[in-house]
Amino acid sequence: MINRMSAGDGYQHNPMASGGYVLLTGATGLLGTYLMRDLLLRGVRLAVVVRSRRILSALDRVEGILQLWERQSGRLLPRPVVFDGDITRPGLGLDTDERRWVARHCRAVIHNAASLNFYARPGDEEPYRSNVTGTQHVLDLCRECGIDELHHVSTAYVAGQRRGRILESELNSDLPPGNDYEASKIEAEQMVRQAGLGSVTVYRPGIIIGDSSTGFTSTFHGFYVPLKLLAVFLDKLSAFSSSREELAGHVRASGERLTSLLDLEGYESKYLVPVDWTAAAMAELFCNPAHHGGTYHLTPREPVLVSDIQRVLEESFLENAKVGTSTGGDVGPLWQQFEKFFVDGMATYRAYFKPDPEFDSTATQSALPQLPCPTVDADMLHTMCRFAIDNRFQDPFRPVPRSRRVLTADVAGLPDEPAWQVGIEATGPGGGDWSVQHDRRGTRTVQEGIAADCRSLLRCAASDLNSLLVGEASIRETLTSGRLEVVGESVDADTLQRLLTGSSNGHEQDSEASAERSLDIHDVIVREVVRRTGCPAQLVTPEAEFVADLGIEPAEVADLIAAVAATWGRNGLDEAAMIAVRTVSDAAAQLATSGE
Template structure:
């Protein structure tokens, strides 16, 4: 199996998608942008450490390619582009800007959603990748009346904001790319936090509304029982429905669809059977905050506002998305493949989990520490010369044979891990390649195993040759994808 080139892995949906894809055995290469505070691999490591806590298992690590979707070649160097050409056979494009409005089309959300998608398509064409999976949004329908079919949208009715318009344009870029073979489109509704934990990485949409309600209510005086009366009239009926979906369900569904060949070329609406109403959101939030008193005033804004209403309507942009009922989306194509994966209903308990997580996270202000990795397996292996690599291959493969296999794959799972291939060449040198390629055996190790092997190698290879790694798990699998950053050193 060749690599899936994946954008958006550092986002709310992307992190969960990455964990599930790795857990399902997919070989993944992620495009990730480094920040001033963390390298690309540190960002991915932080995400996977958190996902491992939720899943209760240790995961493999992807190939990490540092780049930028908004740059030509997605910010990749020539060597990395060559690797993508040889190693990757498909693309999953999940990266997106969630900005609702932009001053002009040179900024967000247009820069990421449109220009970034075009850059990725250019890279796909250059590297010969014709399988494309595109994470769009259900709201590419814009102002079209429902029910909305799972087909291409012409945008004839216009859009509510630049986000919808930019995602619509991005989808059309993919649909019109002549070199792609049956691109597949996933159109989720409004993605919210994890249904199990309430966890989120972003405080847009519903989470921003919950945060505003929390601030408003907690600034009001409480009576002797702790109850707070909220004198707030909202200009809506309360019955407006929103297609909100937990991120863990979206990730599970896309993983299922992506791993099912029969879905190729189709469009899927990922929307709930039972949308939540604004009244339910307010009522569930009020029960968490031990408050009440919010009234639904209908279509008109009260002519005179009290202090609480002034505070609420100061964030009116947060409420505008809730002043209309979402259209109904046709999900027939989705049900064909996910009948056993129903969307969780967002009930009172789940809203309370979102609120509790927001409180614990200080609504996005809690400092997230960099991952503390004692040893990165890639750095350890990169220290070895050709003789050391041959010794490691012999030790991992059993240690006793005079000639180790011509190529072995090493998959280092857990913190600091990754995947590499050690290949014997015709002149008895060794080649270290990041990622998995055609090999005779695949061995799964821990970072501690790698550290032990490298420390044993030292300057005396004989000690390593006599110490086979007996706890390596083995799998006779052939994984067909060359790798980036290969290093060849002549044996001394």
């Protein structure tokens, strides 16, 4: 176990009340992506621990998630502090400076990361490595950094094989768990409750499915597995159907075989819960300290019958299936293939469809009377299936390679007695949180995160901050236009200039003159995209794709580029090259090489 570091080691935990950061694990999972969004929108300052993947950094992955939320909402989001880490490693894989940052800035931890593996395989320690060892590492970090408030995401299925009504106050049972996932989550919750922290809040979701309105999901476990298996099989079977009636018969037969292979009778019930409501409920409970210390079943009042799920799966496939040109044929061999294919594919999830007990949610309903769980009905399940099929069961989040922040911190750690003057919160791509000091020696120091003793806070979009840093805009003009907001103690323009750029009046005058220069090609493209689509300018980044990211029809891209060329005074555009333009930077490069 990691020992708590003393103040002499440089660790000074600062609760900071509402101004402190919250460390979130599991930010890139389905629930984590919604929870990260909802907490940021509520003004909660977040630090997230995310694993990098091959050529993608932790920041690349987080940026992909946040930029998708921004495109969907048309609203810029604040950025969390991002740590490249791993809950299965001691200290969550954070180095000494990073853990010092956590000790100084973070007031609470939300432990959401988990493995969803149902059974441990030979040579693979999951789900115990993530769910048990990972939870122990989180508890060790809390002790090391002096964090006394933990919010732990468990599962309603710590009930194991119990039947009847399961109270939120219950955990232990004489019955064994139904699988390794349940066993690992039971052990993790017991560890959390016995850790001796000052405040422990436990959230127990049911089976999380997609968004209640859009069906959006980034993972396709559990509920989606039989749909995916059926889609693969029935796609082949449709070639043997000469009419929709014949195809419908095959679909009904496959549904009957599905329930037979799983030993289901149809009356079994499942507590499916939409991810958007689950995250909203957690955010509401988290942001109200009066609800801390409780245990909450995040489950619907009424479960869904397995027979209803089966019917929706069949109907969803028929909506998308195409009838083949065959005049029929012997489908017997296909059925044999299906049975083996389906049994193998569902082997891990057979226990998933066992009848659920009744999950009491009295505490949740009492705490959130204004936020009832939506009823999961046939229409909602159809929406879930439609999204999965339309997206071919692919994760819709696309990482943003080589992501960068407009400001770079000088060092990861903070001195023992910082004297920061200004905090910066920049939203949108390239944004982040920083603290900036300009001391008497004229040295400017930038640290990641907004320190507790910042007397003033600057708020702006990352694109506006970048314009200020490179001298394309002036402090006075940006303040006057409202694109830069100062919260807390007032700061004069000259002081802000020194803090941001390390220079004073002369540079301010230079930047004002610079701001009056003609727009460059990128600026003209941004202005034209905003005019045509209403998209926030901050989302029109060089890497943004016209079709996929900005929602511009392929046929309109060439017209947009031609309009920009006319504004910029360019001619002689290469039409063949224009066809290959995908991103904003592609368009800028093409325009830059065209004739004047």
